[in-house]
Amino acid sequence: MLYRLKQQISSIWLMVSILVLSIVLPLFSFTGNAGAAQLTTRSVTITTSKPSATATYTYAFTLPTTGNVGSVSFQACTTPLGTCISPGGTINMNAGTSTQTGWSSNNFSRDSVGTGASGNCQSNSGSNTNYLCIKRTTAASETAGARTVVAPSQVNPTANGSYFIRITTYSDTAWVTAVDSGVVAYSITNQLTINARIQEVLNFCVGATAVDDATTSPGSDCSAISGSTVDIGVLDAGLVNTSPVSANGGSSTNGVAMVRTNAQSGVVVSYFTEQNTSSGLLKVAGATCSGTSTTDQCINAPALAGAQAVINAGTEAFGFTIPGVNCGSVTSYTCTFSSGTYNLQRASGYIGAAANAYAVTNGYAWDATGNPVTIASSTGSTVKAVDDEALILKYAATQSITTPQGSYTVTQTFIATATY
Amino acid sequence: MLKLKPVLYVGILYIGLSVFGFINGSKANAAFLQQRTIKVATSVASANTTHTLSFNVTTTNIIGSVQFEYCENDPIVGSSCVAPIGLNSGSASLVSQTGETGFSISVNSTANKIILTRTPIPTTPGLAEYVLSGIINPSVMNRTTYVRMTTYTSTDASGTYVDGGGAAFSTSGNFGAAAYVPPVLSFCVAVTVSTNCTSYSGTLGSFGELSNVQTRSLTTEMAAGTNDPTGYRIYVIGNTMTSGNSIIEPLSSQFPSVAGINQFGINLRKNNNPSVGENVQGSGVGNALSGYDTPDQYRFVSGEAVAEATSASDYNKYTVSYIVNVTPQTRAGVYVTTVSYMAIAQF
Numbered sequence: 077m078l079y080r081l082k083q084q085i086s087s088i089w090l091m092v093s094i095l096v097l098s099i100v101l102p103l104f105s106f107t108g109n110a111g112a113a114q115l116t117t118r119s120v121t122i123t124t125s126k127p128s129a130t131a132t133y134t135y136a137f138t139l140p141t142t143g144n145v146g147s148v149s150f151q152a153c154t155t156p157l158g159t160c161i162s163p164g165g166t167i168n169m170n171a172g173t174s175t176q177t178g179w180s181s182n183n184f185s186r187d188s189v190g191t192g193a194s195g196n197c198q199s200n201s202g203s204n205t206n207y208l209c210i211k212r213t214t215a216a217s218e219t220a221g222a223r224t225v226v227a228p229s230q231v232n233p234t235a236n237g238s239y240f241i242r243i244t245t246y247s248d249t250a251w252v253t254a255v256d257s258g259v260v261a262y263s264i265t266n267q268l269t270i271n272a273r274i275q276e277v278l279n280f281c282v283g284a285t286a287v288d289d290a291t292t293s294p295g296s297d298c299s300a301i302s303g304s305t306v307d308i309g310v311l312d313a314g315l316v317n318t319s320p321v322s323a324n325g326g327s328s329t330n331g332v333a334m335v336r337t338n339a340q341s342g343v344v345v346s347y348f349t350e351q352n353t354s355s356g357l358l359k360v361a362g363a364t365c366s367g368t369s370t371t372d373q374c375i376n377a378p379a380l381a382g383a384q385a386v387i388n389a390g391t392e393a394f395g396f397t398i399p400g401v402n403c404g405s406v407t408s409y410t411c412t413f414s415s416g417t418y419n420l421q422r423a424s425g426y427i428g429a430a431a432n433a434y435a436v437t438n439g440y441a442w443d444a445t446g447n448p449v450t451i452a453s454s455t456g457s458t459v460k461a462v463d464d465e466a467l468i469l470k471y472a473a474t475q476s477i478t479t480p481q482g483s484y485t486v487t488q489t490f491i492a493t494a495t496y
Numbered sequence: 497m498l499k500l501k502p503v504l505y506v507g508i509l510y511i512g513l514s515v516f517g518f519i520n521g522s523k524a525n526a527a528f529l530q531q532r533t534i535k536v537a538t539s540v541a542s543a544n545t546t547h548t549l550s551f552n553v554t555t556t557n558i559i560g561s562v563q564f565e566y567c568e569n570d571p572i573v574g575s576s577c578v579a580p581i582g583l584n585s586g587s588a589s590l591v592s593q594t595g596e597t598g599f600s601i602s603v604n605s606t607a608n609k610i611i612l613t614r615t616p617i618p619t620t621p622g623l624a625e626y627v628l629s630g631i632i633n634p635s636v637m638n639r640t641t642y643v644r645m646t647t648y649t650s651t652d653a654s655g656t657y658v659d660g661g662g663a664a665f666s667t668s669g670n671f672g673a674a675a676y677v678p679p680v681l682s683f684c685v686a687v688t689v690s691t692n693c694t695s696y697s698g699t700l701g702s703f704g705e706l707s708n709v710q711t712r713s714l715t716t717e718m719a720a721g722t723n724d725p726t727g728y729r730i731y732v733i734g735n736t737m738t739s740g741n742s743i744i745e746p747l748s749s750q751f752p753s754v755a756g757i758n759q760f761g762i763n764l765r766k767n768n769n770p771s772v773g774e775n776v777q778g779s780g781v782g783n784a785l786s787g788y789d790t791p792d793q794y795r796f797v798s799g800e801a802v803a804e805a806t807s808a809s810d811y812n813k814y815t816v817s818y819i820v821n822v823t824p825q826t827r828a829g830v831y832v833t834t835v836s837y838m839a840i841a842q843f
Contacts, residue, residue: 273572275570275571275572275642275662276532276571276642276662276663276664277640277664278640278664278665278666279640279666280640280666280668281638281666281668282668282670282671283671298638298668304670304671304672305671305672305673305674306671306672306673306674307673307674307675308673308674308675309675309676310675310676310677310678311675311676311677311678313680313682313692313721314694317675324676325676331671331673337664341531348538350670358673358675370810371723371725371807371808375675390692394673394675396673471673473675475677475680475723476723476810477680477682477692477721477722477723477809477810477811478721478722478723478808478809478810479677479723480677480723480725480808481677481678481679481680481723481843482676482677483674483675483676484674484675484676484677485672485673485674485675486672486673487670487671487672487673488670488671488672488673489538489539489540489670489671490539490668490670490671491535491536491538491539491665492539492665492666493533493534493535493536493665494533494663494664494665495531495532495533496531496532496533496661496662496663496664
């Protein structure tokens with residue numbers, strides 16, 4: 077009787093167990109074969125998440141068990157479990173020649189058909205774009221440990237989203253008997269595009285400066301440049317007044333024109349003389365000028381047609397020149413006038429002296445026509461951008477003995493034209 | 497064996513984001529207009545002037561309008577635009593157009609936005625240039641102003657632009673030079689002088705031993721120049737030659753040199769009798785005055801004008817010739833005189 081009670085109790089426990097299992101089992105999900113182990117430390121690294129892009133997928137996982145492995149399947153689905161729905165679109169995993177590391181022999185090759193006896197590697201519908209099926213010629217024994225499979229030429233799905241790749245190893249070469257499995261996830265999304273814009277830059281200013289060389293900064297940038305006039309004082313037929321003139325009412329300044337630009341094709345600096353009674357000469361306001369007379373209230377240009385010439389004391393003349401390109405405010409590149417390493421090149425007719433010497437031995441020029449005249453440009457330089465290079469403008473004048481008395485003035489307008 | 501597995505397995509999640517640095521209305525494939533330039537005829541603030549805008553068209557598209565938008569904040573197409581203070585392109589005229597042509601100024605243009613419109617046609621790659629007059633420059637000096645250049649398929653610059661880019665110009669640049677020319681009268685007197693008075697030497701002349709049979713003579717020089725439009729006059733001031741109470745009579749009127757009689761006189765000419773002196777030299781308009789301008793005729797009246805220029809004159813050099821003759825009865829002695837010359841200009 078006790079034996080029969082024990083049997084009844086065992087039966088009851090068995091029924092309870094079965095009942096518990098039947099209740100409990102539906103609460104959990106399974107993947108793969110009830111006997112398959114889980115691939116651990118598993119991941120997939122894709123070289124780009126851009127939709128429809130061709131990428132390399134690198135699978136890494138750890139085999140948990142020792143045993144034969146003859147084939148491996150990689151199946152992309154929209155869910156990690158349950159019925160697999162392909163991500164669709166442009167996805168194509170059935171491509172490329174994969175390579176492997178860590179295996180007892182890295183000799184898996186892709187099978188484009190991938191059908192086994194149970195069709196484990198390819199869907200029954202025949203669509204194979206969401207499958208990568210690799211197999212060996214002969215199954216080989218594998219010990220537990222890390223493995224990789226690198227699959228190039230994989231084409232990403234079209235749609236943004238998260239997707240899953242179900243990985244299964246098989247002991248045979250036909251994807252029949254599953255050994256271990258696991259799921260990895262990846263995401264397809266828009267790319268990160270970084271936009272930035274360097275805006276067009278042109279800072280140009282003209283002013284007065286006490287600087288009379290090519291190295292002392294006339295001001296860190298245009299915000300430090302000021303003044304609108306250079307006064308070369310009381311003229312003398314026995315002298316050539318050359319700025320900066322400190323005696324006899326001179327302003328002790330030169331002129332300065334500073335430029336900063338990032339224009340790819342460079343910048344051109346030009347000037348024209350404002351006309352007064354149809355003349356742009358240094359003159360008494362309202363006077364009529366002949367351009368050659370030394371008895372009208374106009375100081376002639378050093379030479380005809382705006383050419384450059386030396387000014388001799390007692391022979392009435394007025395003009396300006398650029399003795400040097402001042403690099404004192406340049407910070408973003410090496411700029412040394414004496415070495416010729418600067419970007420803003422002086423135009424012919426306004427070069428003070430040869431061989432990058434800071435001097436005025438070539439003489440002075442003045443174009444009184446009112447037409448724009450180029451005095452400097454970076455368009456011909458190798459580097460056309462200019463960082464606060466400054467043109468020092470030296471003015472000079474002398475009178476003839478017959479030059480009428482009076483206050484003489486003239487206005488220049490400077491223009492910087494940049495081409496981007 | 498019963499195993500529990502989570503619903504979701506996560507490997508490496510690769511995430512990409514999309515961020516745009518600037519919000520703009522550009523198409524993803526809008527190109528930059530190349531070689532963008534704005535040339536201003538004058539950079540003077542507030543000036544009514546001409547702007548020449550040009551760019552290279554590098555693509556072939558249907559274009560019906562071109563827009564030039566002036567902004568003082570930045571040249572970035574699509575960002576908000578702050579109109580430059582004082583700038584007014586509302587009265588602009590399209591003076592000329594090259595490259596992509598057939599445009600006229602749209603009625604939809606504003607004070608800081610010029611829209612050129614035409615019937616849409618395909619573009620041809622190349623330089624396009626538009627000269628626009630009647631534009632008022634911004635009123636702030638030393639300020640950079642940007643121009644956003646964009647092309648459109650539409651005829652009114654509406655919708656997404658095709659190509660675009662920015663350019664810049666500055667209103668800085670007006671500069672003055674000044675000098676002062678004083679009234680000038682340059683005059684020098686010495687035994688010898690340079691024509692432009694830069695050098696001179698000698699204050700004493702000697703006739704040597706006077707003779708009753710031969711004229712004694714010597715010269716001094718003076719030079720003058722002026723910017724007085726009425727010129728200058730040179731006067732002689734002094735006495736004849738004397739030795740104590742002995743006087744050599746000065747010639748009160750022009751008379752030739754005659755040996756053996758008492759004579760003291762001067763002129764400003766080249767003479768033959770005796771051979772002494774030079775004519776007026778230099779590029780000025782000065783000349784010897786009547787009474788002292790005849791060769792071989794001499795005169796000396798203190799206070800008289802001996803030379804003049806009647807307008808502004810470059811330098812002239814005057815050679816003053818002196819003659820002395822004595823009689824056999826002229827008392828022996830050292831005869832001397834001091835002669836001064838004075839130049840006067842009236843400014």
